[in-house]
Amino acid sequence: xxxxxxxxxxxxxxxxxxxxxxxxxxxxxxxxxxxxxxxxxxxxxxxxxxxxxxxxxxxxxxxxxxxxxxxxxxxxxxxxxxxxxxxxxxxxxxxxxxxxxxxxxxxxxxxxxxxxxxxxxxxxxxxxxxxxxxxxxxxxxxxxxxxxxxxxxxxxxxxxxxxxxxxxxxxxxxxxxxxxxxxxxxxxxxxxxxxxxxxxxxxxxxxxxxxxxxxxxxxxxxxxxxxxxxxxxxxxxxxxxxxxxxxxxxxxxxxxxxxxxxxxxxxxxxxxxxxxxxxxxxxxxxxxxxxxxxxxxxxxxxxxxxxxxxxxxxxxxxxxxxxxxxxxxxxxxxxxxxxxxxxxxxxxxxxxxxxxxxxxxxxxxxxxxxxxxxxxxxxxxxxx
Amino acid sequence: xxxxxxxxxxxxxxxxxxxxxxxxxxxxxxxxxxxxxxxxxxxxxxxxxxxxxxxxxxxxxxxxxxxxxxxxxxxxxxxxxxxxxxxxxxxxxxxxxxxxxxxxxxxxxxxxxxxxxxxxxxxxxxxxxxxxxxxxxxxxxxxxxxxxxxxxxxxxxxxxxxxxxxxxxxxxxxxxxxxxxxxxxxxxxxxxxxxxxxxxxxxxxxxxxxxxxxxxxxxxxxxxxxxxxxxxxxxxxxxxxxxxxxxxxxxxxxxxxxxxxxxxxxxxxxxxxxxxxxxxxxxxxxxxxxxxxxxxxxxxxxxxxxxxxxxxxxxxxxxxxxxxxxxxxxxxxxxxxxxxxxxxxxxxxxxxxxxxxxxxxxxxxxxxxxxxxxxxxxxxxxx
Ligand SMILES: Cc1ncc(COP(=O)(O)O)c(C=O)c1O
Ligand SMILES: Cc1ncc(COP(=O)(O)O)c(C=O)c1O
Numbered sequence: 050x051x052x053x054x055x056x057x058x059x060x061x062x063x064x065x066x067x068x069x070x071x072x073x074x075x076x077x078x079x080x081x082x083x084x085x086x087x088x089x090x091x092x093x094x095x096x097x098x099x100x101x102x103x104x105x106x107x108x109x110x111x112x113x114x115x116x117x118x119x120x121x122x123x124x125x126x127x128x129x130x131x132x133x134x135x136x137x138x139x140x141x142x143x144x145x146x147x148x149x150x151x152x153x154x155x156x157x158x159x160x161x162x163x164x165x166x167x168x169x170x171x172x173x174x175x176x177x178x179x180x181x182x183x184x185x186x187x188x189x190x191x192x193x194x195x196x197x198x199x200x201x202x203x204x205x206x207x208x209x210x211x212x213x214x215x216x217x218x219x220x221x222x223x224x225x226x227x228x229x230x231x232x233x234x235x236x237x238x239x240x241x242x243x244x245x246x247x248x249x250x251x252x253x254x255x256x257x258x259x260x261x262x263x264x265x266x267x268x269x270x271x272x273x274x275x276x277x278x279x280x281x282x283x284x285x286x287x288x289x290x291x292x293x294x295x296x297x298x299x300x301x302x303x304x305x306x307x308x309x310x311x312x313x314x315x316x317x318x319x320x321x322x323x324x325x326x327x328x329x330x331x332x333x334x335x336x337x338x339x340x341x342x343x344x345x346x347x348x349x350x351x352x353x354x355x356x357x358x359x360x361x362x363x364x365x366x367x368x369x370x371x372x373x374x375x376x377x378x379x380x381x382x383x384x385x386x387x388x389x390x391x392x393x394x395x396x397x398x399x400x401x402x403x404x405x406x407x408x409x410x411x412x413x414x415x416x417x418x419x420x421x422x423x424x425x426x427x428x429x430x431x432x433x
Numbered sequence: 434x435x436x437x438x439x440x441x442x443x444x445x446x447x448x449x450x451x452x453x454x455x456x457x458x459x460x461x462x463x464x465x466x467x468x469x470x471x472x473x474x475x476x477x478x479x480x481x482x483x484x485x486x487x488x489x490x491x492x493x494x495x496x497x498x499x500x501x502x503x504x505x506x507x508x509x510x511x512x513x514x515x516x517x518x519x520x521x522x523x524x525x526x527x528x529x530x531x532x533x534x535x536x537x538x539x540x541x542x543x544x545x546x547x548x549x550x551x552x553x554x555x556x557x558x559x560x561x562x563x564x565x566x567x568x569x570x571x572x573x574x575x576x577x578x579x580x581x582x583x584x585x586x587x588x589x590x591x592x593x594x595x596x597x598x599x600x601x602x603x604x605x606x607x608x609x610x611x612x613x614x615x616x617x618x619x620x621x622x623x624x625x626x627x628x629x630x631x632x633x634x635x636x637x638x639x640x641x642x643x644x645x646x647x648x649x650x651x652x653x654x655x656x657x658x659x660x661x662x663x664x665x666x667x668x669x670x671x672x673x674x675x676x677x678x679x680x681x682x683x684x685x686x687x688x689x690x691x692x693x694x695x696x697x698x699x700x701x702x703x704x705x706x707x708x709x710x711x712x713x714x715x716x717x718x719x720x721x722x723x724x725x726x727x728x729x730x731x732x733x734x735x736x737x738x739x740x741x742x743x744x745x746x747x748x749x750x751x752x753x754x755x756x757x758x759x760x761x762x763x764x765x766x767x768x769x770x771x772x773x774x775x776x777x778x779x780x781x782x783x784x785x786x787x788x789x790x791x792x793x794x795x796x797x798x799x800x801x802x803x804x805x806x807x808x809x810x811x812x813x814x815x816x
Contacts, residue, residue: 052470052471054471056464056467056469056471056472059464059466059467059472060462060463060464060467060669061462062462063458063459063462068455068458068459071458072451075446075451075454075638076445076446076448076451079443079444079445079446080439080442080443080751081439081442081443083442084439084442084443084751084753085739085742085743085753085754086439086742086743086746086751087746088437088439088751089442117501118500118501118505118640118668118671119501119668119669119671120668120669121656121657121658121659121667121668121669122501122656122668124658125655125656125657125658125667149658149659150657150658150659150660150667151656151657151658151659151667151668154657154658154660154667155657155658157657158657248669250669255458255671255673256464256669256670256671256672256673256674257501257640257641257668257669257670257671257672257673257674257675258640258671272655272656273501273504273505273508273655274504274508274534274537274538274541275504275507275508275532275533275534275535275537275538276504276533276534284504284508284533284534284537285501285502285503285504285505285534285640286443286502286503286504286631286633286639286640287639287640288501288502288638288639288640288641288671288674289639289640290638290639290640291639291640291671291674355468358468358469359468359469361469362468362469362470366469367463367467367469367470367471367472368469369467369468369469370468
């Protein structure tokens with residue numbers, strides 16, 4: 050049975066072309082980029098080419114791109130790095146209730162270290178209200194961190210407007226764009242963000258590599274110290290094949306971004322409309338249009354999300370109940386609670402995230418199987 | 434002919450490792466945290482890799498925390514323990530010849546209120562266990578000493594230091610990045626609480642490593658988030674890297690004795706060749722047979738290391754002047770200075786580091802070329 054993979058927000062398969070670009074750097078060009086001889090210099094060159102590709106895809110300069118081990122490290126670095134670099138200026142950070150745990154848990158840690166954090170609420174669609182941000186900024190605020198697009202409900206935040214508000218008060222703006230990159234056009238210069246996190250494995254690149262965009266002149270401390278790699282800002286022997294893979298993935302995804310977005314949006318809307326038509330007591334989570342092109346998130350009353358995932362899995366469909374990280378835990382999603390769901394309804398949610406390899410047949414199959422499963426589960430449901 | 438003699442900087446990934454990684458990259462792309470089958474399969478691979486890495490150093494598989502490499506492991510060990518034990522004390526003991534990923538973190542901790550004793554080493558690069566003992570005070574919370582030095586190959590007496598640390602109830606961290614797969618590292622026997630490892634030094638991929646933690650260790654993360662790796666290291670797992678690291682570890686363990694014998698044989702051949710063919714050479718660090726089997730550091734009087742490096746490169750021989758990370762820094766290696774090298778011995782040092790793919794032919798070729806190049810450069814200099 051061919052499995053239908055609809056969990057592309059958790060992680061994506063590696064594109065064949067990306068893999069091919071990576072392969073030579075395991076065995077042929079395996080030198081250490083810090084080595085002085087040509088072997089190492091070839092690896093170094095590959096890293097710099099990847100840096101240029103990532104920069105170009107974001108509209109950045111290549112010396113504003115720093116490679117990391119993934120989205121989580123980039124988020125941690127951005128928050129802790131700025132917090133410590135600016136601690137003499139202030140101790141207040143603003144974020145939202147619906148961030149990824151890489152941001153939320155770093156904020157929790159910073160609170161223990163004496164920083165004050167404001168968690169902005171969101172509306173029923175998951176949107177941050179710009180007025181809320183305006184009101185929250187004080188003369189102690191040193192950083193605003195708001196995600197570009199939410200990983201669970203797909204809501205795309207009004208980043209450009211939010212950045213303007215932060216900058217009016219001379220406060221740095223970081224955005225976690227792990228889900229947005231490759232799904233939304235992004236130009237860091239136009240947006241004017243100061244820091245931006247991204248991760249390769251969400252855009253058909255390998256796991257374990259990501260990047261942090263740091264605008265020239267932004268003050269930030271290092272998170273990982275040691276050798277002089279990444280212009281002395283991120284120590285550790287570089288993950289050369291991973292970095293090459295990230296560069297390739299960024300180039301590929303941005304090259305055909307419009308048609309990628311169109312394709313996913315079409316499949317998404319077909320899936321959303323089909324579900325809402327065929328299944329009673331179902332509601333869409335997130336915004337109907339300001340949402341990631343591949344994101345479908347629906348709550349079903351009288352359903353336990355976890356059994357739904359397992360039943361779909363038996364039917365050959367890979368889906369998720371929330372983000373991958375929280376899907377193992379029994380706690381209902383903090384994002385769904387933030388948009389006003391009860392715990393029961395939050396537990397009955399399903400996330401289907403479409404990727405570039407999905408087809409219309411995949412969607413048709415889900416629309417055939419899902420209503421049957423829901424019906425069966427409801428008939429045996431113990432939640433009344 | 435190409436002869437790669439810089440295996441301490443990094444190694445070529447083994448075919449068996451690449452094959453398994455490819456399987457993960459092509460087919461098993463699931464996220465181990467996902468509840469569906471793809472996720473479950475990934476989780477199984479992760480568990481298997483953890484067991485494979487454990488076999489390299491003994492101990493419990495649950496003690497392995499995967500990281501992005503040796504540098505992150507060292508950062509996590511030092512900062513993580515310093516932060517979690519700062520109520521107990523603020524004193525850390527280490528040595529002057531550690532890797533920059535230890536030394537620079539210690540400097541950072543000093544700026545944040547910790548006190549660090551950097552133990553001196555002897556001419557051979559050895560830390561003396563008695564020195565460790567006398568440096569301990571009632572504020573000491575951590576001892577961090579490397580198992581094998583990456584520039585000169587000194588094998589530190591970690592078993593003896595482990596015994597001292599355990600007696601005093603102080604946590605002992607060992608940077609075993611250069612030791613793993615070459616000399617014995619056994620967390621039980623040597624009483625190690627924390628061990629840093631890196632895959633790319635044992636024919637695994639770059640960008641993945643591990644920190645081993647014994648049950649007693651309480652540590653504060655440096656990367657927070659989704660709670661992976663028992664909440665100690667968040668972030669979607671580098672699955673191909675981790676699986677590759679697992680295979681590389683198992684292979685390294687299985688061939689440990691054979692490999693260390695082979696490398697020691699090659700190292701002796703190299704030193705015998707150099708010392709009999711070339712005048713005015715100086716062995717830096719331990720006696721050949723006392724050091725790690727893969728590292729030989731030699732100074733060629735009157736010849737600058739960097740010049741010789743490039744001269745050798747012209748003939749397809751790849752070596753280094755110090756560690757890869759510090760290779761661009763001026764002022765000479767902190768390790769060579771710590772063992773008392775000065776002047777042209779300091780400037781004329783070359784590190785040869787051997788690997789499993791090297792042959793006797795490689796060594797003979799290298800000695801041959803070295804003789805010619807050193808002769809030439811010395812003559813050139815005198816003129
Ligand atoms: C919005 C968001 N931020 C951060 C991350 C973490 O990225 P990584 O898995 O590369 O650590 C993820 C994915 O898990 C995400 O969806
Ligand atoms: C002794 C030692 N510790 C730590 C490291 C750092 O490991 P990595 O390159 O994986 O960051 C190295 C190698 O560079 C090393 O030789």
